[in-house]
Amino acid sequence: MSQGGAVLTLLTVIDITAKSAASPYPYKEEVGMSTQTKNDRASWLQGPSAQCTVPPKAVGDPWRLILLGAPGVGKGTQADLLNVRLGACHLSTGDVFRAAKMQEACVLSPAMKAALEYMRRGDLVPDATVWDMVHERKGCLRCDGGFILDGFPRTLSQAASLKSLMESEGLPLTAVVNYELSVSAIVARLSGRRTCQTCKAVYHASERPPKMAGICDRCAGKLFQREDDRPESISIRLEAYDRSTAPLIAFYRKLGLLLPVAATGSPEDICARTISALTAWRARVSAR
Numbered sequence: 001m002s003q004g005g006a007v008l009t010l011l012t013v014i015d016i017t018a019k020s021a022a023s024p025y026p027y028k029e030e031v032g033m034s035t036q037t038k039n040d041r042a043s044w045l046q047g048p049s050a051q052c053t054v055p056p057k058a059v060g061d062p063w064r065l066i067l068l069g070a071p072g073v074g075k076g077t078q079a080d081l082l083n084v085r086l087g088a089c090h091l092s093t094g095d096v097f098r099a100a101k102m103q104e105a106c107v108l109s110p111a112m113k114a115a116l117e118y119m120r121r122g123d124l125v126p127d128a129t130v131w132d133m134v135h136e137r138k139g140c141l142r143c144d145g146g147f148i149l150d151g152f153p154r155t156l157s158q159a160a161s162l163k164s165l166m167e168s169e170g171l172p173l174t175a176v177v178n179y180e181l182s183v184s185a186i187v188a189r190l191s192g193r194r195t196c197q198t199c200k201a202v203y204h205a206s207e208r209p210p211k212m213a214g215i216c217d218r219c220a221g222k223l224f225q226r227e228d229d230r231p232e233s234i235s236i237r238l239e240a241y242d243r244s245t246a247p248l249i250a251f252y253r254k255l256g257l258l259l260p261v262a263a264t265g266s267p268e269d270i271c272a273r274t275i276s277a278l279t280a281w282r283a284r285v286s287a288r
């Protein structure tokens with residue numbers, strides 16, 4: 001894939017400017033009885049010149065996961081919950097674009113401005129732009145704490161590039177979790193989703209509302225509806241998913257890596273289901 005100079009220049013601009021964005025991290029996240037200091041993902045969100053404030057703990061056999069599933073299926077929420085349970089970092093390509101969007105338009109390169117326009121419409125950003133961004137951050141894939149990729153890969157071309165990078169780095173994937181949910185449930189989830197503009201916590205207008213309307217329970221930040229969660233963008237995103245991302249299910253099934261998980265119920269239910277599926281998966285793989 002292309003390593004276009006314009007894209008790389010643009011990504012360097014993000015690295016520098018993103019550091020000035022206000023960050024609530026590190027903070028303590030409570031899940032049941034366990035409490036863990038959360039990594040700020042600086043190396044991922046800002047680029048390789050930034051250091052993570054709380055690098056994940058090195059573990060003997062890190063989880064290296066990809067989360068697949070249609071937009072709105074809850075991959076981001078699951079990645080956050082799995083991060084707390086498994087220690088592996090939540091790496092979302094959508095979050096990198098959203099961090100860029102917070103920057104002044106004048107510091108963005110033409111390539112990133114174009115990428116953000118694709119995103120605003122709900123369309124996929126071109127593969128070359130996305131791959132340049134991920135390749136620049138490949139140190140995060142080598143992290144001793146493991147990783148949970150969310151929103152990447154999204155096309156066969158991205159999946160093939162990732163596969164050859166991971167093979168050349170000697171980094172085996174643990175599994176590809178495919179979250180399954182009906183289209184009607186997906187549309188309901190997307191149209192009610194509200195996100196905190198400060199800490200990125202996710203709510204749902206009717207199913208998981210904040211205590212005070214429009215205000216984040218966690219940090220008192222303002223909640224907003226993502227531009228790409230508006231009805232006109234939702235149908236474009238679902239079409240893009242069917243056309244470009246759904247073929248990845250067969251791709252990873254053929255590689256023996258696909259682990260289907262039902263995305264019904266509360267986020268905590270889905271997380272518990274994912275952990276037990278992953279634990280059983282690992283036991284099966286190591287027994288082979």
Ligand code: AMP
Nearest residue numbers: 093094118119123124125130151152154
């Ligand atoms: P997400 O938060 O993963 O839903 O991503 C938000 C938007 O960012 C998507 O609708 C795309 O416009 C763009 N995007 C994120 N990741 C990718 C990717 N891997 N390939 C193409 N576009 C992406």
